[in-house]
Amino acid sequence: MSSQVLSSPDSATGAQQDIWLSTVVRPLGFGWLSDRLPGRIPPSVLYAVLAVIVTNAINLFYTLSTGADPIYMTNPYYALEIILLPAAIVAAHSLHREYNQAMIEMDIKTRATNPDPLLSIIPSWLPWSLLVVGIAIQFIFPGPVSTYGITAMFDNFVVLPFVYTPIVIQFFATYFAIEVLVPIRLWQSDIGIDFLDPEGVGGLRPIGELIKKSYYYIAIGLVGYALITYAPFINWGWTVDAEANLLFTAIWIITIGGVAFGVFVLHRFMYREKREEIHLLKKEFRAHLENPYDVKSYEVPEGDEELVADIEERISRVNATSEYPATFSIWSQLLLSIALPKLLQFVIAGL
Structure with missing residues (x-):
């Protein structure tokens, strides 16, 4: 197809x-x-x-x-x-x-x-x-x-x-x-993911931003729907039935479910890629050590110091990569946009 x-x-x-x-x-x-x-x-x-x-x-x-x-x-x-x-x-x-x-x-x-x-x-x-x-x-x-x-x-x-x-x-x-x-x-x-990403989110910030922006549009639509449905400050001949309340809540829950699913799958994707890369680097790291499983007695063979230091730096870089595709600011903005439509519904439904 x-x-x-x-x-x-x-x-x-x-x-x-x-x-x-x-x-x-x-x-x-x-x-x-x-x-x-x-x-x-x-x-x-x-x-x-x-x-x-x-x-x-x-x-x-x-x-x-x-x-x-x-x-x-x-x-x-x-x-x-x-x-x-x-x-x-x-x-x-x-x-x-x-x-x-x-x-x-x-x-x-x-x-x-x-x-x-x-x-x-x-x-x-x-x-x-x-x-x-x-x-x-x-x-x-x-x-x-x-x-x-x-x-x-x-x-x-x-x-x-x-x-x-x-x-x-x-x-x-x-x-x-x-x-x-x-x-x-x-x-x-x-x-895979980009472990050289200076933002530390595996190069997936554009996807995280897109998830946030797409829900922004959903939030705007829900706010508009709430205003049409509940007609705040209108005191003549307008009533809201139970089906309208149910539909609003259903759309809100379903769209949140979409965000949660996307974030979860991306998290598992990043977790998988990160674990696999660390496994390979650890294997390479130990191949250049004497007594590689004993932290008290392991030694770096003469001549391999620079190579081992480079591997250690790569392991640190991979470890520092987030397992979520967004920064704190993106998450905070997304959570606010998720809460806003439901909060508005509660407020204007009582007017």
Whole structure:
């Protein structure tokens, strides 16, 4: 099965390779529009912006024509979706570009015997599989349709599954790839870790930064979702059901699980590489000693002093390498971003 190559400018041509959603919407006219607009705006971004604006405008005009109050009158926070959905695609593009840059920084093409799995971020089957599941869930568990009539029918059975779901799928496929697939691919690769990394994290800081940034975007989305769901400071006609609370908590837990899985796999990968390197160095070290297992009586043969000192320095360097792919500042920022959405939910749910 082929994989989706990263969305990034080609160094030779300057052309930008498409992410999954761009390949889907390009034949629908968004590719034509993208090619004719200045600034190289990707088709997926154009789709997200126009789709959200057009569908909201249709709903608004229809609601006003029937004399009913639009949803924005009941809950003004719904206007945030006009920002959040396009922002999810912009975030996906950003993560693709930064992953590509991370692979360049880590020199994957040179270090890996088979670099292709690491140079491709999303398998082609992943977003399509998630899309089928997302559409199925939407049809099996639709939102309330009797209260709002035709508008709710249009939202639940057209807009959400076929217009908005592909946007959400694109972001979550990227997030899943970074948090789950990339650590697995590193574990399965032969690149090892960089023990000469002056930051002491095995040369994996770019991956640690990417994990942190991808969760930043999740945190922003959860904050937006919390504002839309709980509508703080709105005191008229807006209620929150138990399902909304459950969905928020479920998304929060699942996304944290992704971070925890990625960090755990990377930790085991770094631990394995470090143990193997130390084992080899210890074996080489003892080969140049007399009485190598007796710390009281071991001796360095004459002429081997410089070689043994060099091996000792390499052992110290390997020992000093962390078994986690990030610095303390990255971890502290990540933990804060994990706690923030849930803390905000508790606060605004009580307003």
